[in-house]
Every structure is written in C-alpha cells, then in structure tokens.
Amino acid sequence: MKDLFAKIYRDKGPLGKWASQAEGYFVFPKLEGEISNRMKFQGKDVITWSINDYLGLANNPEVRKVDAEAAAAYGSAYPMGARMMSGHTDLHEQLQNELAEFVGKEATYLLNFGYQGMVSTVDALVSKDDIIVYDVDSHACIIDGVRLHMGKRFTFKHNDIESLEKNLERATKMAEQTGGGILVISEGVFGMRGEQGKLKEIVALKKKYNFRLFVDDAHGFGTLGATGAGAGQEQGVQDEIDVYFATFAKSMASTGAFIAADKEIIDYLKYNLRSQMFAKSLQMQLVVGALKRLDMLRTMPELKQNLWKIVDALQSGLKDRGFDIGTTQSCVTPVYLKGSIPEAMALVKDLRENHGIFCSIVVYPVIPKGLILLRMIPTASHTLQDVEETLVAFSAIRKRLEDGTYKRVSAKLIEMMGE
Numbered sequence: 330m331k332d333l334f335a336k337i338y339r340d341k342g343p344l345g346k347w348a349s350q351a352e353g354y355f356v357f358p359k360l361e362g363e364i365s366n367r368m369k370f371q372g373k374d375v376i377t378w379s380i381n382d383y384l385g386l387a388n389n390p391e392v393r394k395v396d397a398e399a400a401a402a403y404g405s406a407y408p409m410g411a412r413m414m415s416g417h418t419d420l421h422e423q424l425q426n427e428l429a430e431f432v433g434k435e436a437t438y439l440l441n442f443g444y445q446g447m448v449s450t451v452d453a454l455v456s457k458d459d460i461i462v463y464d465v466d467s468h469a470c471i472i473d474g475v476r477l478h479m480g481k482r483f484t485f486k487h488n489d490i491e492s493l494e495k496n497l498e499r500a501t502k503m504a505e506q507t508g509g510g511i512l513v514i515s516e517g518v519f520g521m522r523g524e525q526g527k528l529k530e531i532v533a534l535k536k537k538y539n540f541r542l543f544v545d546d547a548h549g550f551g552t553l554g555a556t557g558a559g560a561g562q563e564q565g566v567q568d569e570i571d572v573y574f575a576t577f578a579k580s581m582a583s584t585g586a587f588i589a590a591d592k593e594i595i596d597y598l599k600y601n602l603r604s605q606m607f608a609k610s611l612q613m614q615l616v617v618g619a620l621k622r623l624d625m626l627r628t629m630p631e632l633k634q635n636l637w638k639i640v641d642a643l644q645s646g647l648k649d650r651g652f653d654i655g656t657t658q659s660c661v662t663p664v665y666l667k668g669s670i671p672e673a674m675a676l677v678k679d680l681r682e683n684h685g686i687f688c689s690i691v692v693y694p695v696i697p698k699g700l701i702l703l704r705m706i707p708t709a710s711h712t713l714q715d716v717e718e719t720l721v722a723f724s725a726i727r728k729r730l731e732d733g734t735y736k737r738v739s740a741k742l743i744e745m746m747g748e
C-alpha cells in the first residue's frame with residue numbers, strides 16, 4: 330500500500346511546483362509598511378497596484394482609531410461561539426440592518442469570511458433536485474460551493490448570454506423531470522479581467538425562464554453604482570438579484586462579508602448556513618469597524634470619486650499609450666502583453682527593481698499561453714503622480730519586451746537554473 334504522502338513528495342501541485350523559483354518574489358511576497366499607495370518590497374520603495382483597498386480606508390486615521398478602540402473595548406474574543414449559540418449581539422444586528430438599507434434589500438446576514446460564506450450559501454440554497462447554472466470563470470468560492478451540490482450543474486461560457494440561455498433550456502428540461510428549481514450564479518465584477526457580469530441581460534431572461542439569481546459582488550460593492558451599492562445598482566437591476574453577496578475584504582478594507590435578500594430567504598439561510606452555524610461569529614472589533622466603514626461609504630461620496638479619478642487616469646493613460654486593457658468595466662485594470670512565462674518573470678523583476686512598480690502577474694494556465702496579464706488595482710489612496718510614473722514605466726518595459734531584452738535575460742536565467 331502507498332504512503333498517503335507519496336504523491337505530495339512527488340508532485341507539489343500546479344502552483345507549488347514553481348515554489349523554488351517563485352516563492353518570496355512572485356508568490357508570497359512580503360510587502361512592508363502601512364497599507365497605502367507606496368510600500369516597501371525587499372527594502373525598496375514601490376508603488377503598490379495589487380491591494381484591494383479600493384476606497385483607501387485601510388489606513389484612514391478615523392478607521393484606525395475606531396478599530397483600535399473596538400479592539401481595546403472587546404479584545405479578539407468577543408463574542409464567543411457561533412451566532413446561533415452564544416455569538417449574537419445588538420451590534421451584529423445593527424450592522425445587518427444598516428447593510429440591508431445600503432444595498433436596498435430587506436435583510437442581510439453577516440458571514441465570518443466571504444469565501445466560506447459563499448460556499449455555504451450555494452450549498453444551502455439548493456437541494457439535490459435543483460440545477461445550478463454558473464459562469465465558467467466564477468471565483469473559487471463559487472466553484473467550491475457548487476462542488477457540494479448533489480444534483481446537476483452546468484457552466485455557461487464566460488459572460489455569454491447565448492450560452493447561458495442554452496444551458497437554461499437544458500436546465501429547465503431537467504428541472505421539469507426532477508421537480509427542482511434553477512439557481513443562476515454570476516459575479517458582479519469578474520476580479521481578474523474587470524468585466525461586469527451581464528446582470529441586466531441575465532435578469533431579462535427571467536421573463537422566459539424560471540430561475541433565481543445569486544450574485545457575488547466582491548469587487549462591485551463600494552465601487553460601482555450611484556451610492557456604491559454595487560454592480561446591480563450600476564446596471565439598474567439590484568431588485569432582481571435574488572441573493573446578493575459582498576465581502577468586507579475589498580472596499581471595506583477589513584475581514585468579514587454578508588449576504589442580502591428578502592427577509593424570508595435570509596431567515597432561512599441563517600438557520601442553514603453550515604459555515605456560520607458551526608463556526609465562531611464575526612468578532613466584535615470587526616463588526617464595530619464595519620459599522621464605521623459603512624458610515625463612511627454612505628456619507629463620503631468623495632472616496633468613490635477619488636477612486637474613479639485614479640481609475641480613469643490609469644485606464645485612459647494606458648489606452649492612450651496603446652496598451653491593451655481588454656474589456657474592463659470596473660476599477661480592476663488588466664494590461665495584456667505578449668510573451669512567455671520566463672519573459673513575464675524578467676519583466677516583473679524589471680518593473681519592481683528598476684521602476685519601483687509592484688503589481689500582480691498572471692500567466693498560463695489562468696490566461697491563454699503566450700499572454701502576460703499585469704493586474705492592477707487602483708485605489709483612492711493613489712495619486713496622479715503614481716499614475717504618471719507607472720505609465721512611463723510601462724512604456725519602458727513594453728519597449729524591452731518587444732526588443733527581446735527579456736527573452737535574452739530569461740534565457741540566461743533558465744541556463745543558470747539548469748546548471
């Protein structure tokens with residue numbers, strides 16, 4: 330019989346196998362200093378374009394003060410236990426009520442982490458006779474939720490309404506046999522490429538097909554819509570989203586998340602979300618901190634305006650210089666370049682070491698072979714000077730990519746690694 334660990338010794342997994350070349354630099358990098366537009370990486374000052382602190386709240390002095398006071402008042406323990414057992418408080422309820430009003434839904438329920446909350450919500454919404462139809466590019470937490478489903482599931486091509494409709498036809502036929510219903514899942518904003526989910530078109534299909542819509546709006550909450558209520562508000566279909574999800578890990582610069590829906594649905598979910606029933610309640614310092622952040626989202630529209638000033642400057646600056654930023658319709662700013670993985674590594678090294686620019690890099694198999702995706706997250710804490718420096722740096726690295734500099738550097742690197 331094999332040792333359970335034999336496969337682990339042999340194969341470190343699709344990402345783990347690159348650990349010796351990538352760890353500490355391309356993956357698990359250590360950014361140091363206060364969370365802001367400029368931080369330190371390996372002792373060097375860098376402009377950071379990889380932190381989801383969209384509204385620049387992470388280091389807002391008022392936010393830091395409230396966080397510190399709440400930590401002093403409650404510590405990290407309070408309240409002990411799961412919400413259902415001993416972890417429920419007036420402030421949890423207050424936050425839920427305020428969030429419901431903010432996103433225009435009857436009720437919300439707090440989640441101690443977005444990821445686990447999403448998994449459990451998908452799990453709780455369907456039974457084995459139901460059918461899930463979801464976007465093929467969905468976030469891992471949606472996919473993991475779908476994995477728990479005992480019934481049928483279909484993917485539709487990314488943001489492709491024709492493909493969604495085909496799958497809705499299949500799902501409808503199947504649901505007629507099983508006696509179940511249909512759950513459609515999309516994201517409000519797809520975090521890698523920045524496209525908004527086609528919520529308006531999806532909602533329009535409700536006239537033809539009988540389904541409920543669940544939207545993960547992690548990147549839309551706080552950044553899109555007239556009042557920051559997200560992609561549904563931006564597209565004028567917030568009311569038609571049956572279950573809405575957002576995390577505190579991005580615009581709110583914190584930890585935790587929530588789901589929003591009609592009261593009866595939330596009442597059902599709060600008794601059936603296994604990740605909340607069997608795990609500790611959201612800590613009080615996070616609840617108090619979220620109340621403060623939500624108040625700022627509500628009363629300080631300038632935060633979102635500042636964010637979009639930077640987004641517009643960055644995206645139009647890149648386009649003016651001929652960069653391909655794909656089809657983004659949100660703050661997420663992808664820059665697509667052509668090159669191999671070794672070239673991408675040399676390019677990112679050059680960006681960090683010689684230009685002081687820190688952004689995430691995405692390569693095959695996440696995107697097609699031969700493409701390099703530099704993923705940038707603008708925030709309200711960036712300045713126009715940051716944008717200008719970045720545009721100059723990007724023009725310089727593109728020149729070096731095109732004149733073969735990175736090919737030569739990477740060939741040398743590969744040779745050295747092979748020796």
Ligand SMILES: Cc1ncc(COP(=O)(O)O)c(C=O)c1O
Nearest residue numbers: 442443444468520547576578586
């Ligand atoms: C689209 C999406 N959904 C869900 C999550 C998970 O949220 P959390 O970080 O609160 O676990 C993330 C990442 O934060 C995300 O990008």
